[in-house]
Amino acid sequence: MKLTLHIWRQKNAQSKGHFEKFQMNDVSEDMSFLEMLDLLNERLISEGKDAIAFDHDCREGICGACSLTINGTPHGPEAATTTCQLHMRKFKDGDTLYIEPFRSRAFPVIKDLIVDRSAFDRIMAAGGFVSVRTGQPQDANAIPISKEKADLAMDAAACIGCGACVASCPNGAAMLFVSAKISQFAMLPQGQPERKRRALNMVNQMDKEGFGACTNHYECEAVCPKKISVRFIAQMNRDYLKARILKEKD
Amino acid sequence: MALFDYLKSTLLSKVVMAVTGVILVLFLIGHCVGNMQVYIGQEVFNRYAHFLQGLGELLWIIRIVLFVCLVLHIITSIRLKWLNFQAKGQKYEVKNYVKAKLTGRTMIWTGVLVVAFLVYHLLHFTIGVIDADNFSKRNMEYYKGEVVIAEDKVLNGESNEIGKLERQAETIKVEGKELSKENDVVLFFRPDAYSMVVKSFRQPLYAISYIILVIFVGFHLSHAIQSAFQTLGLNHPKYNCFFRAVGPWLSTILVICYISIPITIWFGLVGGGV
Ligand code: HEM
Ligand code: FES
Numbered sequence: 001m002k003l004t005l006h007i008w009r010q011k012n013a014q015s016k017g018h019f020e021k022f023q024m025n026d027v028s029e030d031m032s033f034l035e036m037l038d039l040l041n042e043r044l045i046s047e048g049k050d051a052i053a054f055d056h057d058c059r060e061g062i063c064g065a066c067s068l069t070i071n072g073t074p075h076g077p078e079a080a081t082t083t084c085q086l087h088m089r090k091f092k093d094g095d096t097l098y099i100e101p102f103r104s105r106a107f108p109v110i111k112d113l114i115v116d117r118s119a120f121d122r123i124m125a126a127g128g129f130v131s132v133r134t135g136q137p138q139d140a141n142a143i144p145i146s147k148e149k150a151d152l153a154m155d156a157a158a159c160i161g162c163g164a165c166v167a168s169c170p171n172g173a174a175m176l177f178v179s180a181k182i183s184q185f186a187m188l189p190q191g192q193p194e195r196k197r198r199a200l201n202m203v204n205q206m207d208k209e210g211f212g213a214c215t216n217h218y219e220c221e222a223v224c225p226k227k228i229s230v231r232f233i234a235q236m237n238r239d240y241l242k243a244r245i246l247k248e249k250d
Numbered sequence: 251m252a253l254f255d256y257l258k259s260t261l262l263s264k265v266v267m268a269v270t271g272v273i274l275v276l277f278l279i280g281h282c283v284g285n286m287q288v289y290i291g292q293e294v295f296n297r298y299a300h301f302l303q304g305l306g307e308l309l310w311i312i313r314i315v316l317f318v319c320l321v322l323h324i325i326t327s328i329r330l331k332w333l334n335f336q337a338k339g340q341k342y343e344v345k346n347y348v349k350a351k352l353t354g355r356t357m358i359w360t361g362v363l364v365v366a367f368l369v370y371h372l373l374h375f376t377i378g379v380i381d382a383d384n385f386s387k388r389n390m391e392y393y394k395g396e397v398v399i400a401e402d403k404v405l406n407g408e409s410n411e412i413g414k415l416e417r418q419a420e421t422i423k424v425e426g427k428e429l430s431k432e433n434d435v436v437l438f439f440r441p442d443a444y445s446m447v448v449k450s451f452r453q454p455l456y457a458i459s460y461i462i463l464v465i466f467v468g469f470h471l472s473h474a475i476q477s478a479f480q481t482l483g484l485n486h487p488k489y490n491c492f493f494r495a496v497g498p499w500l501s502t503i504l505v506i507c508y509i510s511i512p513i514t515i516w517f518g519l520v521g522g523g524v
Contacts, residue, residue: 237265
């Protein structure tokens, strides 16, 4: 396959950044998108040029490290797929692709296509956990959980925290991520003791990080590689309201 | 100010948008139902208009509630728009929306058009600055009504207070008009709102501008209503087909009802007798 790539290059957080054009003539349909970039980087390195910096880790769609906005869609055109799992056969010979970093004020560019997503870590630290006392492990079946609840909690827990929701959002909002992280516990008995406090603290941290306010376009749900549903945002709204208005902590 | 502390929270701001928006939508529905009486005829429509005017304090309470909702809605929308603009940061060179519709992405602009329409509409039909010759307070009509005397008040059949009661021996007078008995049928004056509307909308400029602006209100509502459900936490796979569909449907119905009035009047289907 032949491809024309316009890739965002930016030396560091302070510099302005610009697009650089690359011509690819030897792309295999069986490559993943990241392998296609590896190929380009090998060429750049052999030419003594600076390789394109992009995030990746597991390359099997479970870690959430890979990013990239490809022709205006985070993780590219294939629904429910991370960039690392996106195959080049999804594109046509002769295509022109614009490859940009995930854009949002709260995700500053570090270099080229890598952005700093540590805002998500700080939101998690504000309440994305259950406090568990150490001691004897209790019997696995001691706490009954219905199949429906367990499934729903798993759906929320499928979030890999990649930040595509923020990148796709016209408002730079992080509500899909935050709501998934709140809901995975809100559905389960283990999450109840800190439920309202968690919603309050995580939403407050989200606001502090400078993420926007959702206006319910559901663009996030459409691009999410894990198909996280916006019903969790509604769930978060309910929990947060109960915590704020009723001033209930738990 | 403590009252505006909610603006510091994105979620609370959204809830204020939704609650004030829903109250305004309820008003639009009520107003629409009221307006549809224009199809029943002059008598019914004018009686309704006169009834609204006669609500007195209640009318002012409704007006104040709506005004406060509108002001909160506008303040919050500007604050959120600014926040969201900041949060987005640098724009994409190429942006491809998968699901976000144009009506949703232009809420602030259709909102501005809603304000423009509101000001225009109030100046036109409530305050009477636009098309002043036609304004209803100057277009009065006689109507037949039954007088009801309750203690020292004189009410017409619509329970509006219509004048001061004067009792002199055997005769009862209302504003100098003599009544033969306490439940008399007499002629009263009231604004002829029907004729005003008809005469206004026969002028294409007024009809067209009204139609266009109402359509923009419709665009606003088409995204807004489903958005309000979601913001208020109403989302369930069983009911989402309702939550998502009611916005476009309701706004389409409202727009059709509202704009049908200038269209039928303009084409002479309604108000022929005026
Ligand atoms: C009759 C007047 C109006 C009605 C009935 C109305 C109704 C609504 C409703 C129901 C919402 C949804 C709230 C939510 O998302 O939770 C909304 C959102 C919004 N409105 Fe209005 N509105 C009106 C006037 C205005 C005005 C005058 C402005 C601005 C100048 C405005 C700007 C907005 C914005 C920016 C949003 C948020 C968009 C979003 O959530 O997607 N609206 N409106
Ligand atoms: S690299 Fe781990 S999800 Fe793509």
